[in-house]
Amino acid sequence: MKIKEKVHINQRPVKGGGFSLHLDYRIGGKRIREFLKLYLVPVKTQADKIKNTETIRLATEIKNKRIRELDSGELNVDTPKRAKTVFAIDYFQKKISQMKVENSRQNNTVMLRSFAEFRKNATLAEINRDFFSKFIDFLTSKDLSPGTIRLYGVLLKARLHDAYIDKLIPSMPDFYGIMPKKRSTEIEFLTIEELRQLDAEPAPDEIRNPFLFCCFTGLRFSDVQALKWDNIDNDTIIIRMKKTKEIVRVPLSANAKKFLPERKSKGKVFEIGPLNSLTRGLKAWAENAGLKKNLHFHMSRHTFATLALANGAELYTVSKLLGHRSVQTTQVYAKVLDEGRRKAVDAIPEL
Known part of the structure; x- marks a missing residue:
């Protein structure tokens, strides 16, 4: 005979594939839906299968804990x-x-x-x-x-x-489906001509060098801020990205080397201040250079990706250089280039 469980692990499809996991149980006749912030990914590789097995194991641990709490009377739906x-x-x-x-x-x-x-x-x-x-x-x-x-x-x-x-509320409310759907945003980047325009305009080294260096390496602000000389070996950057925890290896091009300071035995490569101060400096630099774009540091990463793809680099290669976990994340840059080509063709006058 099948035993009816007090707590169930349920799945809900998420955008882009996969499922989010939540627990369903009742206390005093009231249904509780507890979202675990655990996700099953689409199985494409053996690594995906292993990851899902671990996720189910974690969810089961939480489920068993809730069952024990229900049996002992520790769980209740009364708001503290x-x-x-x-x-x-x-x-x-x-x-x-x-x-x-x-x-x-x-x-x-x-x-x-x-x-x-x-x-x-x-x-x-x-x-x-x-x-x-x-x-x-x-x-x-x-x-x-x-x-x-x-x-x-x-x-x-x-x-x-x-x-x-902090146990100030008994459970997380269900907010599923309330927020507006995420829309694709327009990606701003600099062309090689605009980079030359910036390069020709004087700017403080602590603003100019890290920004242009990232235009030719694709590093995020957090990564270039933490970059140490120990991370550069044989003209290659080897660093674990702070955001994704992915290890990336980025060969240094001649363009990137132009903006490296004099090498030291150890320590950080760039002396960079807070992001908000750097952003103000970038905007002033762009204005002095006559650029009409709203310059911000992350534009350097967009610039690296679009320039690499526009000059023949493969999508998969650029994805690895950027440290993306999925090529789908990188495809947005290819789409930008396709739209630019379409505009260029449509700009030709009719016969």
Whole structure:
């Protein structure tokens, strides 16, 4: 006879393939859906199969823990008393103040301003699916871009997850399907002519060298900021990327070498300040050079990818140089080039 389990592991399809895992169980007749932030990937290789096996193992561990908590009476659906009295803004501000990454603090602070404008005195207990839906509607009414709305939604969910970890709320609400769908954004990059234009315009070395170096290596800001001389061997960069944890090997071209400082025995290659200061310097440099583009550091990575593909590099090779986990991520650059070619053809006058 099949034994009816108290807790079930269920799957939900996610965009791009694969499934997210969540637990389903009931307490006092109320259904609880607990999202685990664990994902099964489409099986294409043996490594994918092994990864999915490990994911299922982790989900099963959590499931078994919930069963034990249900049996012992530790789990309940009563909202903790603190959640009914703690203002969400006060709790979120405390979490934001503990963040070490400046960019994260800034993004969360801006999100919190909109949250305060929407419902300043909301408690943690009030933030449910209906609340979240109305918050997204409020952001939409402010004529914010879909990308900004998605960002604010993601950040609010992350701070609410902090409250769940701190046991201020009994479970994460189900926000599935509420946020606007992610749209492909236009990628800005520099042409070789624009790079020459920048190169001809004087700029401080701490701004000029790392930016142009990344235009010919594809490194992110976080990676070039952490780059050490020990990471360069036989004219090749070997570094584990901070964002994806992927190890990349990027040969140094003659163009890239032009912007390397004098080699030292050890230490960092570039002395780079905070990103916001660097961004201000880049914008001033672009303006002085007569460029009409809104220059920011990540444009150097876009520039490397598009220049490499435009000059005959294979998509797979560029993907590996960028440290992308999937070639699909790199395909967006190929699409940009295809659109540019289409515009060039359509620009020819009719006979």
